Amino acid sequence: MEFTVKVNGERWDIDAAPADVLLDVLREKIGVKSPKIGCERGDCGSCTILLDGKTVRSCLVLAVEVDGQEITTVEGIGYEGLSQLQDLFISNNAFQCGFCAPAIVLSATELLDSNPNPTRHDVQEALAGNLCRCTGYEPIIEAVLAAAEGGAK
Amino acid sequence: MTTTFPFEAETDSDQLKTVGTGAVRIDGVDKISGAAEFVDDIDFGPGLLHAAIVESPHAYARIVSIDTTEAEEAKGVVRVVTGEDFPYKFGMYMEDRYIFAQDHVRFVGEQVAGVIARSHRQAVQAAKLIKVEYEVLEPLLDPKSAVAEDANLIHPDLDDYAHVPWFFPKADTNIAHWRKIRKGDTEKAFAEADFVLEDTYTVPRYAHCAIEPHVTVSRLDHADRLTVWTASQSPHTQRHLFAEALAPLGFTHKDVRVITPYVGGGFGGKAGVSMEILGAAMATLVKGRPVKLRFTREQEFYNTYQRQGVVAELKVGVMNDGTITAVDHKLFWDAGAYVEYGANVVNAAGLSATGPYRVPNISNDSLCIYTNLPPGGPYRGFGYSEFHFGLESHMDRIAEAIGMDPVDFRRKNAIQEGDELSYGAHMNPSGMIEAIDKVAAAIEWGVEEETDNPNTVMSKGIACFWKAPAMPPNASSASFLKFNEDGSLNITVSGMELGQGYLTVMAQIASEILTVPVEKIRVETPDTDRNPYEWQTVASHVTWSSGLAVEKAAIEARAKIFDVIHQVYGFEDESLYLENEAVRCSTDPEFVKPLRDFVIDGIQTEEGTWRGGPIIASGKFMPEFTNANSDPETGQGGHPNVHYTVGCTGVVTEIDRDTGRVWVRKAALAVDAGRAINPDLVKGQIVGGLVQGLATVLYEDMRFDEDGKLLNPNFTDYKIPTAFDIPDEVVPIIVEVPQPDGPFGARGVGEHTMIAAAPVIANAVYNAFGTRIKSMPVTQEKIAMALLEKGSG
Numbered sequence: 044m045e046f047t048v049k050v051n052g053e054r055w056d057i058d059a060a061p062a063d064v065l066l067d068v069l070r071e072k073i074g075v076k077s078p079k080i081g082c083e084r085g086d087c088g089s090c091t092i093l094l095d096g097k098t099v100r101s102c103l104v105l106a107v108e109v110d111g112q113e114i115t116t117v118e119g120i121g122y123e124g125l126s127q128l129q130d131l132f133i134s135n136n137a138f139q140c141g142f143c144a145p146a147i148v149l150s151a152t153e154l155l156d157s158n159p160n161p162t163r164h165d166v167q168e169a170l171a172g173n174l175c176r177c178t179g180y181e182p183i184i185e186a187v188l189a190a191a192e193g194g195a196k
Numbered sequence: 197m198t199t200t201f202p203f204e205a206e207t208d209s210d211q212l213k214t215v216g217t218g219a220v221r222i223d224g225v226d227k228i229s230g231a232a233e234f235v236d237d238i239d240f241g242p243g244l245l246h247a248a249i250v251e252s253p254h255a256y257a258r259i260v261s262i263d264t265t266e267a268e269e270a271k272g273v274v275r276v277v278t279g280e281d282f283p284y285k286f287g288m289y290m291e292d293r294y295i296f297a298q299d300h301v302r303f304v305g306e307q308v309a310g311v312i313a314r315s316h317r318q319a320v321q322a323a324k325l326i327k328v329e330y331e332v333l334e335p336l337l338d339p340k341s342a343v344a345e346d347a348n349l350i351h352p353d354l355d356d357y358a359h360v361p362w363f364f365p366k367a368d369t370n371i372a373h374w375r376k377i378r379k380g381d382t383e384k385a386f387a388e389a390d391f392v393l394e395d396t397y398t399v400p401r402y403a404h405c406a407i408e409p410h411v412t413v414s415r416l417d418h419a420d421r422l423t424v425w426t427a428s429q430s431p432h433t434q435r436h437l438f439a440e441a442l443a444p445l446g447f448t449h450k451d452v453r454v455i456t457p458y459v460g461g462g463f464g465g466k467a468g469v470s471m472e473i474l475g476a477a478m479a480t481l482v483k484g485r486p487v488k489l490r491f492t493r494e495q496e497f498y499n500t501y502q503r504q505g506v507v508a509e510l511k512v513g514v515m516n517d518g519t520i521t522a523v524d525h526k527l528f529w530d531a532g533a534y535v536e537y538g539a540n541v542v543n544a545a546g547l548s549a550t551g552p553y554r555v556p557n558i559s560n561d562s563l564c565i566y567t568n569l570p571p572g573g574p575y576r577g578f579g580y581s582e583f584h585f586g587l588e589s590h591m592d593r594i595a596e597a598i599g600m601d602p603v604d605f606r607r608k609n610a611i612q613e614g615d616e617l618s619y620g621a622h623m624n625p626s627g628m629i630e631a632i633d634k635v636a637a638a639i640e641w642g643v644e645e646e647t648d649n650p651n652t653v654m655s656k657g658i659a660c661f662w663k664a665p666a667m668p669p670n671a672s673s674a675s676f677l678k679f680n681e682d683g684s685l686n687i688t689v690s691g692m693e694l695g696q697g698y699l700t701v702m703a704q705i706a707s708e709i710l711t712v713p714v715e716k717i718r719v720e721t722p723d724t725d726r727n728p729y730e731w732q733t734v735a736s737h738v739t740w741s742s743g744l745a746v747e748k749a750a751i752e753a754r755a756k757i758f759d760v761i762h763q764v765y766g767f768e769d770e771s772l773y774l775e776n777e778a779v780r781c782s783t784d785p786e787f788v789k790p791l792r793d794f795v796i797d798g799i800q801t802e803e804g805t806w807r808g809g810p811i812i813a814s815g816k817f818m819p820e821f822t823n824a825n826s827d828p829e830t831g832q833g834g835h836p837n838v839h840y841t842v843g844c845t846g847v848v849t850e851i852d853r854d855t856g857r858v859w860v861r862k863a864a865l866a867v868d869a870g871r872a873i874n875p876d877l878v879k880g881q882i883v884g885g886l887v888q889g890l891a892t893v894l895y896e897d898m899r900f901d902e903d904g905k906l907l908n909p910n911f912t913d914y915k916i917p918t919a920f921d922i923p924d925e926v927v928p929i930i931v932e933v934p935q936p937d938g939p940f941g942a943r944g945v946g947e948h949t950m951i952a953a954a955p956v957i958a959n960a961v962y963n964a965f966g967t968r969i970k971s972m973p974v975t976q977e978k979i980a981m982a983l984l985e986k987g988s989g
């Protein structure tokens with residue numbers, strides 16, 4: 044089946060089987076590798092992408108369903124230079140192995156777009172679907188809160 | 197008496213510029229921009245084949261027959277593989293495994309056959325068509341029944357297995373290794389003790405749950421060179437074990453190359469060799485084609501290493517003044533079906549099962565027991581997290597029984613520099629008491645906390661920890677260093693960046709000596725063809741060991757730099773020093789020679805010829821004071837551990853008396869890093885490790901059914917912490933009592949931060965309700981049930 048999707052601002056015309064999963068198509072046909080394969084059943088959040096500005100787990104979406112929509116991944120977020128949030132992730136040591144980081148940046152970006160002044164609880168809620176085994180989350184929460192404060196930290 | 201260290205590293209560090217600062221991690225932009233490449237992200241083109249594995253549904257069975265005909269004819273299938281293709285043993289410390297099962301399967305999930313196909317889906321489909329006939333045998337699912345007199349033998353050939361000399365298998369039993377320590381006279385000490393406490397603690401199995409699953413791509417090229425890209429903590433060890441296991445096929449070390457890009461979390465689960473050898477072996481049958489094997493999250497749970505379970509029988513004797521006089525610690529480990537790596541966890545625990553205390557009379561028995569559960573293996577903490585649960589619970593109970601404050605009791609017995617260890621060697625300098633005091637202060641030990649909530653109780657807990665790296669006595673590290681035209685540096689090492697910040701720390705060490713800023717230093721992840729040797733990135737030893745190798749390389753490079761200057765300008769080497777990427781001279785303040793001017797091209801002499809040339813250097817480190825030879829019956833005589841890192845954890849908890857829910861309101865953790873090369877990264881280890889440790893006590897455990905099948909192999913049923921499941925506040929405390937032989941005084945901290953998390957919660961629960969929970973995890977349900985039974989509600 045043919046469909047068209049915009050990925051990080053670029054238009055792609057893709058031929059995929061009806062059962063192809065969006066995560067696999069992004070990684071194998073479009074070559075965008077920041078959404079990671081962690082569980083393939085919606086538990087870990089490492090495959091998170093922004094679909095028309097909203098986070099979705101791309102392992103749970105069929106590729107053909109995104110016809111006509113727009114996808115953003117971390118490659119797109121930082122294309123013109125890292126975002127303030129990304130910089131704050133670095134300065135707060137908000138990742139270690141980094142496997143979860145691209146997805147977490149997207150979840151946090153979505154949060155800050157809709158709620159510029161989140162509480163600690165809001166941040167925890169926004170990140171609750173993204174598992175990180177390395178950091179203990181605390182530095183991630185601090186990075187997001189710092190970004191909300193205008194990165195004054 | 198203190199231990200002497202033959203190699204004293206450069207610790208003159210009053211004027212440190214880079215070491216001790218929170219330098220920004222050098223892999224930061226890679227990882228946050230999406231540029232960081234993990235194994236699964238590498239493109240291999242249209243030739244890439246995919247592998248799937250057929251697994252045993254039985255915990256113990258004899259393989260009667262395998263019928264692969266239908267699978268071989270299935271669409272897309274290139275090759276079907278069974279144990280017959282690779283009748284070769286392998287193992288890290290003991291060769292007790294086969295690549296694919298031979299005549300028996302010994303746990304649910306064990307690999308019996310494999311399929312290589314053109315697509316992942318085709319491989320998985322075809323694997324379902326392989327018919328295996330089994331004769332099901334009675335499995336042994338817990339260590340106590342596996343050591344019973346009449347137990348079946350899981351490995352009847354145990355006596356023939358090759359193993360390292362410090363293992364003592366017991367033929368015709370299921371005991372693969374028995375680490376004994378006998379020191380002093382425990383019988384007499386218990387008889388004379390004022391108080392003796394004896395009890396049993398149990399700890400289940402746990403899963404590492406790195407978010408990146410194990411994945412490997414292997415290719416035998418047309419020149420018979422085998423390259424394996426792998427998500428691993430152990431590139432050189434993998435190459436070695438692949439080369440040894442596949443030697444019958446004609447491979448030598450030169451023919452095997454292991455490349456390890458960024459790895460998405462390890463925690464011990466990606467150490468040694470587990471599923472990677474399946475991919476490596478399978479690729480040898482389809483020359484020219486790369487073969488990818490990626491484990492599903494489920495396989496990740498049941499067919500990679502698991503943290504072993506343990507039944508701990510502990511007896512401790514004390515005098516009324518609080519002096520510990522004797523410890524008898526018997527550890528019965530559920531080591532699983534293969535113990536090639538896990539037996540060393542058992543060994544490490546047995547050597548150190550007194551905890552961080554001065555104990556004159558010791559009897560430790562640590563038994564590595566085969567069971568029909570998945571292979572146990574290394575997990576952050578390496579046996580110490582497991583035995584500290586009982587030990588540190590016990591310490592609180594004893595303190596209470598003799599009317600002593602648990603903090604005072606620990607201070608009184610805290611191990612100090614020069615104290616004799618269980619195996620006769622002596623303790624390294626360490627800041628145990630400082631750690632206890634700082635944690636006690638941070639959680640305001642002794643001060644009661646208030647809560648407005650009538651349903652909850654506030655309480656506090658404290659627990660100490662220690663751990664030594666567990667490794668072969670001669671485990672070593674090496675590094676290469678080269679300058680570039682602009683004075684920037686490339687360093688190659690073979691430690692792995694697992695997220696702990698290893699690459700950054702290596703850059704900081706070189707930066708400190710050569711004055712080249714960290715931003716101008718690239719440290720590469722390993723490729724065994726190009727990077728020098730490193731044993732493995734485990735045991736929290738790479739900051740220390742690989743750090744020393746980098747320090748030595750930098751010192752060698754500096755000597756070469758000074759030598760060029762000496763040749764051209766005649767200054768004595770002793771008068772030269774480096775400052776801001778330039779050579780300066782103490783006898784000629786005017787002299788400044790920037791490194792970028794000569795580290796590649798050399799320096800032109802007055803007559804027009806040149807001196808110097810590219811500055812390259814190497815460094816290596818191997819501990820030369822260790823040995824693992826000791827008396828099998830007493831454990832005395834050797835010096836198996838290089839040093840211990842110590843520390844203390846404290847919590848303030850609020851617990852709901854109806855539901856048993858525990859909130860950690862505040863946690864403080866002090867660890868003696870010797871010197872924190874990068875305090876920010878050490879804090880990262882403290883917070884991350886503590887949360888991982890708290891998860892083992894509050895949320896996680898592996899559940900098996902009566903047939904040995906894992907019931908919760910996914911994140912829905914095996915719940916690891918989310919952003920909600922963390923302490924409200926963590927106070928990271930870095931203690932710095934230098935390690936005399938460490939780079940700038942540093943020693944490792946990576947594993948230690950999770951070790952005391954379990955007992956500290958058990959102690960806080962007791963302090964809240966007077967209820968002692970002696971089996972992990974200490975879940976909400978368990979607390980609620982205990983309170984119901986107690987009728988305290």
Ligand code: FES
Pocket residue numbers: 079080081082083084085086087088089090091100101102103
């Ligand atoms: S891979 Fe999609 S949620 Fe885990």
Ligand code: FES
Pocket residue numbers: 137138139140141142143144174175176177178407460461695
């Ligand atoms: S940084 Fe490793 S999983 Fe989050």
